[in-house]
Each structure stands twice: as structure tokens, then as C-alpha cells.
Amino acid sequence: MARVYDKPQTTGEALTHVAATPVRVLFRLLDYPMSAIQRLLGIGGMPWLFLLPNLVFFGMFVVIPLFLNFAYSLTGGTALFLSDRPFVEGEQYGFLFDCENYADPLSCREDRFWKGIFNTAIFIFFQVSFMVLFSLITALVLNREIRGRGFWRAVFFFPVLLSPVVVALIWKWILLRDGILNAFLVSIGLERILFFVSPDWAMFWAVFVSIWAHMGFYMLILLAGLQAIQPDLYEAAEMDGTSKERVFFRITLPLLWPNMLVVIVLALIKGVQVFDEVYVLTGGGPGTATQFIVQYIYNTAFTNQVQNFGLASAASMVLGGVLFVLTLTQLAATRRRDNA
Numbered sequence: 001m002a003r004v005y006d007k008p009q010t011t012g013e014a015l016t017h018v019a020a021t022p023v024r025v026l027f028r029l030l031d032y033p034m035s036a037i038q039r040l041l042g043i044g045g046m047p048w049l050f051l052l053p054n055l056v057f058f059g060m061f062v063v064i065p066l067f068l069n070f071a072y073s074l075t076g077g078t079a080l081f082l083s084d085r086p087f088v089e090g091e092q093y094g095f096l097f098d099c100e101n102y103a104d105p106l107s108c109r110e111d112r113f114w115k116g117i118f119n120t121a122i123f124i125f126f127q128v129s130f131m132v133l134f135s136l137i138t139a140l141v142l143n144r145e146i147r148g149r150g151f152w153r154a155v156f157f158f159p160v161l162l163s164p165v166v167v168a169l170i171w172k173w174i175l176l177r178d179g180i181l182n183a184f185l186v187s188i189g190l191e192r193i194l195f196f197v198s199p200d201w202a203m204f205w206a207v208f209v210s211i212w213a214h215m216g217f218y219m220l221i222l223l224a225g226l227q228a229i230q231p232d233l234y235e236a237a238e239m240d241g242t243s244k245e246r247v248f249f250r251i252t253l254p255l256l257w258p259n260m261l262v263v264i265v266l267a268l269i270k271g272v273q274v275f276d277e278v279y280v281l282t283g284g285g286p287g288t289a290t291q292f293i294v295q296y297i298y299n300t301a302f303t304n305q306v307q308n309f310g311l312a313s314a315a316s317m318v319l320g321g322v323l324f325v326l327t328l329t330q331l332a333a334t335r336r337r338d339n340a
Helices: 013-042 045-073 091-096 111-142 149-159 163-176 182-187 198-227 230-240 245-272 276-281 293-302 307-338
Strands: none
Touching: 013 045, 013 111, 045 307, 091 111, 091 307, 111 149, 111 198, 111 245, 111 293, 149 198, 163 182, 163 198, 198 245, 230 245, 245 307, 276 293, 293 307
16 A cells, blocks of 8 residues: 655745644643533533623622712712711702702702703703714715715714714814814904803804714614615615605615614713713813713712712712613614514
């Protein structure tokens, strides 16, 4: 019988084999303890082993702080450590909701809290409305066969990759009294506008910058929904002579609605939590014109002369309840979209 010789290895294959040897040795060494753990836990227990590091970090940085925050909300005083703080039951919550007229923040004992809620509600109304509108329009345009479509998709998504602080600093540089925008206005014969002195202008730019920074993310969700619609439906509508407006309202919008609902809820959750961009851009000013609920919590706990951790914790628990409801809504909307 003729002797069969192995095919000679090339230099590259030999180097790869040598480089991979330590990895193979390491995997074989790990195989012994992992096999023993698998015999101890069984097949069903192995997923929990791999989830354990994440569960530990989740417990340390989410669950435990959540319970501590709730405990602080039931205490008073100015001491830092929980053991040094007197137990006041629901006094902090009662202080927050002590109002003669909830529609008038000035009638509340803690008017800054309600001013933050009103500012947040105004911000959410305009930001979410225009965010969804512009995201939908952009997704519809970029779903068509246009020149440089991939480039424009990247352009609209790029701001999402930037840090919120970087976004705010860029726009603050543009909007300052001697910034780029005012320099342009002066160059065409107009007067400077003090954007951060006027409450209306400050709120406008807070909404605008937030939309500019996050619109690309929601555009991608809607674009994915548009691309999931079967082209046969449009071809059939075109053969029937259906107008473009009727196609949009009878085909595109109903089929895109599950994605729209997810976008709306996610934008609401993001809007309620707005802080970093606006804090760097306007500092909450002028006055309290752009001070939102998260900034109120931050100021109450850390920047005020008298740091009231209990009141800030109570306000954050109220905010957490709102976010919990919105999250459940988002999960229900996602489940509905998946089952559609």
C-alpha cells in the first residue's frame, strides 16, 4: 500500500498554527473547571453562570441604588448617611404635591419642581412632535432611489454618535453672542440676537438641538419599517391608478404605525430624561426657563446651598414612576409590532 503523506503547510499556515497554539492550550485548561461546573449545575444552570457578572453589576448599580433612593425619599434632614437621617414617612412627597392649583406652579410650595414639570411637558410636546415628523419625512426621502442615498443616511445618523456634551458645546459655540450665527447675521446687516437671554429663544434652541442630535436614530427605525413593506402592495396600487396621497395614508402609514408607536414612546422616554444637552447649552436659564425635572433633581441634591437629598430622591421616584409607565407602554408596543 502506498504511503500517504500530509500536504505540506505553507509558511502562513504554519505561523497561524503556532500563533493559535496558546489559545488552544488555554481553552483546554478552561475546559476542566467548566466541565466540573456543568456537572454540578446541569445544562439548565449554565446560562445563569454566564449571566452572573451582568446580574452582579445590575444589582450593584441599579437595584441597590433604587432601594437606597426610595429609603432616602422617606427621610429628612441634611445628613449624608442614611443612618443619620430622621424617618419622616411620606413628608417629602406631600411637600412636592402641596399645591393650591396644579395648573399654576407658583401656587405650589415647591414651585421649582412644578416649574420643571411644566418646562418638561412643553419641551416634550414640541420635541416629540417635530422629532417624529422630521424623522418620518427623512425616512420617506431616504427610502427612495436617490443619488448618494447611503451618504445621506450616514449624514443624518452621524449626530447620534456624538456625546450629548459635545453636541451642546458645538451649538453653544454657534449661538453665543459672538458665535458663528450672530457673526453671519451681522455680516448681512442684521443685529445680534442674544439667544440665551430670551426664554423663548432658549426653549426653541433646546428643542432644536435635541431634535438634531437624536433624529437619526428614530429615522433608522422608521426606515427599517418602510423597507419591510412589500413592494407588491405599491405595484398593485400603481396599477389601480391610486394617488400618492392615498397610497401613503392607506398603505404606508397603517403598515408603518407599529414602528411609529415605538418611536413615539422611545422619544417620550428620552424627552422626560433630558438633562445633559440642555444643561450644557443653557444651564437651565434664563432663570428657570429651560430647567427641566432632571435638572431640578440634580440641583436639589448637589448644587443648592442646602442639599436636600430626601426631596431630590422623592422627585426622582416620581420621575421613575413616569418612566416605568412609559417603558411598559414601549414593551407593549414592541410586542404588538412583533405580533403584527
